[in-house]
Each structure stands twice: as structure tokens, then as C-alpha cells.
Amino acid sequence: MPEVQAVKDLDKVKIVGYLLEKTYGQQIADIWNIGLNLALRISDLLSIKFSDIQGDRLILREGKTGKLATIKLNEKARVIIERIRSERPDHVYLFQSYRNRWSFNQSPKPLSRRYVSKAISMIGEEVGLELGTHSMRKTRGYHLYKNTNDLARVMKMLRHSSEAVTLRYIGITQEDVDRDFVELEL
Template sequence: MNEVSAIKSKADLERVETFITKHYSEVISDAWRFGLQVSLRVSDLLAIEFSDIKNDMLTVKAQKTNKSIQIRLNGKALDIVKRRKTYGNKYLFQSTSNRAKSTNKPITRQTLSKALQDASSIIDTVINTHSMRKTWGYFQYRNTNNIALVQKALQHSSTAHTLRYIGIDQDELDNAFTCFEL
């Protein structure tokens, strides 16, 4: 199995968003765009209920670590929440399939994963549900150069792990080999 990557260019992000919006439902598109804003693991992202959001603050109990996380939502995330709230669902990313309608369940990890795997082909990078988190970390680090901030946001135990996770080590190696000549 190929390791999934962060998307490292804004142009590729736009191509993925356009592909998903064109070929998949609004709820899938919204989950992708919201996931890029909040850096949550997909299991936590898909389990978000509207009751977890108060004003502009999202509170989630991480399934993997059992720790409570508070995230102040940015404008893009709040726009998605506002629009999705008009459907009157329990979950932020509630499934619209006939099988799930009567049970009020969120979309599945597999559904979102399939959309992202399909979108991988248009950017020639292997992406999946983990790519939302990796992409957030990559752009946050490139924007701030603050690896401690990214490490804390992603709840990693070491900066080395965070750098490897968001693909910075490989970028720096590639740069070292292509920009240095003897």
C-alpha cells in the first residue's frame, strides 16, 4: 500500500476540490473542505455533531487519544457549518444515502476515502482521508515555520515525527540534491 501524502500546492488543492465537487455529493465536498480547516483525524471529523459546535468553537473528544480538543473555527469552516445546519441533521456530515437516512449516521470513512482515491489521479499524488490532516500541517508549517505549533495541533509526541508526517524531510532532501552541485 502506498503512503498517502500532503497536497503541497494550492493549484493541486483547487484541482482536487473541483474534482470532488463535480463528481461527488455536497456532503463529501464539504467534509473534504472542512477537514482541511481543522486538522482532525477522519474518525473524529466524521463524528462531529452540531451539538459539538458552540458559536465558533468546536469541541471534540479524540477517539484515538481520548483527549478533548478545542478548535476555533475559521471563516471557511463556519460557512460550511452554517450551510450544513440548514439541513436539520444531527451530524455535520450526515449521510444522505437511503440506507442511512432513517438511522441518522454520518458518511463513512470508506465513502470519503473512495472520493479522495479517485481524485488522486488528477494530481499524480497518493491522497486519502489522512491527507487532509497532513496538508493542513504542511501549509501551517510553511506559513508559520513553527513546528512546535503544528506538533501540538496534530497531537504528536515529537517534532521529528511531525516533520516526517507532513513530508518536510523529503522536501528538504529533494532540495538538497537538486540545488547543490559540486
């Protein structure tokens, strides 16, 4: 299985969101847009309940690490969340599966990771990128690093403990470092 990439071109970030909406619907496009803005692992993103959102903050315990993530929601994330909340006031999960809405004795469940992964992967093929569910998180980290050149800040946002892991994760290669040396002349 190939390693998924960050989307380094901001126009392609928008194209992916557009194609997800046109091909798979608003809910999958919302996952992409919220995922880009929260930089969570897909399992944590799909597990968000409306009760985890307190004012302008998302507070949840990460499944993989057990760390408490307290994320201030930006305007784009708040607008999407409020739209979903108003359209689906009976939902427990932000990205709740519609599959069991006709089953009366079924408890609510979020969308499956497999479905989201397939949708993002298929759109990645269309735009010529190796995309997957981690691409949202990697893309956010990559663009934060490119805008700030502050690796410590990216590490904190992604809740990583190693610079090497963070650089590899966001796709900063030796080629990128070489280009920085050539382009920045003092």
C-alpha cells in the same frame, strides 16, 4: 498500501476540492474543505455532531487519543457549517449519511469512512497524487509549517508528541531540508 501525501501545491488543493464536488457532490467537497481547516483525523471529522459546535468553536474528544480537541473555527469552516446546518436542520451529524433517511427506525449515522476514502483516492489518481483521508490533516500541517517554520506550533495543532513524527507526517523530507539550506544564505 502506499502512504498518502500532503497536497503541497495550493492550486492543487483547490483543484481537488473542485473535482470532488463535480464528481462526488457538495457533501464530499465540504468534507475536504472542512477537513483542511480542522486538521482532524477522518474518524473524528465524520463523527462531528452539530451539538459539538458551540459558537465559533468545535469541542470534541478525539477517538484515537482520547484528548479533548477545542478548535476555533475559521471563517471558511463557519460558512460551510452554517450552510449545511441551514440546508439540513434535521441532521444530527455535520456529514450525515442520506442512506438511512427513508428508514424510519434507523438512528442517524455519519457518512462512512470507506466512501470518503474512495472518493478522495480516486480524485488523487486523477491529479497524480497519493491522496487519502489523512491528506487533509497532512496538508494543513504542511502549509502551517511552510508559513511559520514553527514545528512546535504544528505539533500542537496536530496534537502530536514527537517532532520526528510530525515532520514525517507532513512530508518534510531531507530533500526539503537540503533545499532550505541552499536557498537561505546569510
